[in-house]
Amino acid sequence: MITASICTIGDEILIGQITDTNSSYIARALNKVGIKVVHMSSCSDSKRDILNTLKRCLRMSEVVITTGGLGPTKDDITKNVLMTLSGSNRMVRSHKQYIIIKNILSARGIQMLDINRQQAYVPENCTVIPNRIGTAPIMQFRFPKEEFGRDNLLFSMPGVPFETEYATNDVISAIQAHYKLNRIFHRTICTFGIAESVLSKKIESWENSLPANLHLAYLPNPVLGVRLRLSIYGISEKEGKEELDKYASTLKAILGDAVYGEGDTNPQTVTGELLLERGATISTAESCTGGYVAHLLTEIPGSSRYFWGSVVSYDNSVKINTLGVSENTVKKYGVVSSQCVKEMAEGVRKRLGTTYSISTSGIAGPGGGTPNKPVGTLWMAASGPKGTVTATIVSKSTRKINIERFAASALDLFRRSLLAGKI
């Protein structure tokens, strides 16, 4: 299997000023075509660091991809380092890149200076892949097996994320033209409402039955739940798909309604899909989640087709006056109660005139709580034409994570109740 290393270059990454998103973008693209990324690293804008890192990467994997350090300013030295690494004696001008630079600058009304002209120069031992949307060319170097023990290709790409993303396609084509690639296939099953350890116990015998070339990974997240990713290596597309289908169906049968979807989805997207299928609308009545359920729903472009609105009732007066919760309920059961979230959900559904509604009331922390209702307690409800369902959970985390988990749990209660025909 062909392997790859990704190396991002720049002081701004090491001081944490920038979160590196290029590496994961490139990794996803490589993975898709069956190249396994074995190493990622970030190094500073220093000649010694870049040189050491690149040599190490060349020994570790066939393909090495670097981003960054190609700007026109003095602190960007990647090109000089690549001149040394490739044993080039001089820089030569790439005519294609020169024309691109000229056109980009003139379109922006900027006069071409020496530092711009220099961007078209590359070490003589490289092949240029023109960068059609930026001034720095993409450079491809080949190192035969004698140099670092592998038949290496090294690519240097600009570090500006949209240029990196654009260049990735061309780089992948160049890799495919050079190596004979194996394929990898993935399938991700998304679950909600079962803790990672319980899940792992539940699927233990299934997990033990997996063949050696099938790998399982657990990906936990407060909003996304626990996602289970199955990866299969070294197999044809047809066989890979069949194997994944087989194991995924068994897994889904074991997990039942804890599975809310597959692949790159999330509870808010699934909620939207369920509503669109039914031509239905939804509203939310939120206390402790403070608008976060509404935020999740409206993160999705086009959510205005099914999301009508929310009443965030942080103060009890809003619960009573705008949502119509009875004062007696508040007095008798408190606002963190099954009775209160039921009245909230029914109240907002009536007031906003939607098919369905979701409500939340709880204690996000860090303060508050009682022995019976500790910090992290959530009561939630989902309501619809067939009735109202309420449920409770306890989340022991920070305020931020509690709010996220509360909101996603309420969406999940809606999904389960709807699919069970209860609301």
Added chain:
Amino acid sequence: MITASICTIGDEILIGQITDTNSSYIARALNKVGIKVVHMSSCSDSKRDILNTLKRCLRMSEVVITTGGLGPTKDDITKNVLMTLSGSNRMVRSHKQYIIIKNILSARGIQMLDINRQQAYVPENCTVIPNRIGTAPIMQFRFPKEEFGRDNLLFSMPGVPFETEYATNDVISAIQAHYKLNRIFHRTICTFGIAESVLSKKIESWENSLPANLHLAYLPNPVLGVRLRLSIYGISEKEGKEELDKYASTLKAILGDAVYGEGDTNPQTVTGELLLERGATISTAESCTGGYVAHLLTEIPGSSRYFWGSVVSYDNSVKINTLGVSENTVKKYGVVSSQCVKEMAEGVRKRLGTTYSISTSGIAGPGGGTPNKPVGTLWMAASGPKGTVTATIVSKSTRKINIERFAASALDLFRRSLLAGKI
């Protein structure tokens, strides 16, 4: 200067399913206390890879911080690798962590299983830093100079971002207790509403006047605005403070009311402080921000003292029926207009009975928009006993970033209007 390497462990990073945000978080925290990050890397969940990477890191820097691979499931093997690396002969139980695991599970109503119990076991040669918000303990290992050529400390932290962030403080304290660190002092001035390039032009001559040991960093963020961090090195605490005070006052005088605070604050915290000082309350009426202003306000513990609630009016019927926006306004000016946000703000203030209110209506994208009101247009209002102020901005970014910038801009409009005595 003490140096550090950060190593994130997990197949999910190498296949690009997860963007590593832990490294930049930890790098920023280390930077703040004067530790230089010289290397970042990501490796797979394989014993050989982890071991090689950690050994390399230990040779490169005094401090090595790893995150990930500590879950209860089979694919997480960091702890076994650390057992080998540290030459431990057996695992011992951390009593403190055991109690935490027990409490977390019982609060979630989950039965303790063997795999949970195992999480409390750590290699005998490590010091445990209890993880109060998660089940996996933080482990600290010491390697004397004879082993890797440096007086090394290695820390293994859980990889779930909120646990990593929580653990970082404790790890920094442990580092400070072990090494004699150079002194570094910071002061951060938080601004909102001026673009980075405009800001940089505005403070150019001030920036040129800074002494060599005083460093300025721009930290732009859609919610936090542009924060300007001043750092001073190699100086006594008293002198450092005096120098920072001097340059910070000049900077603040240049920037005027664009400065909303200092240090680790944010627009939502400042909003809360302004309201508490006045014993006042607030509500929001949100269209395009879909509850995100309410979410920002309720992120702050204790916000129930001043935040009463919100009406998220995604559908026009909610604007008209619940907020009392006139149908004529919607017809004549459209919902993305000064007139509409004025009526929304005044409507929610009246309905919820709060001292002040904030409203938003705009086009978050990616679809929608017209030549006059392009995607990214926001109208917002702040209302109070003295009147209502409206304003508009255009944000050219993704839907997610537009929503964040819109929400923070509305909070900033409230701050400026309140302090100017206009609402």
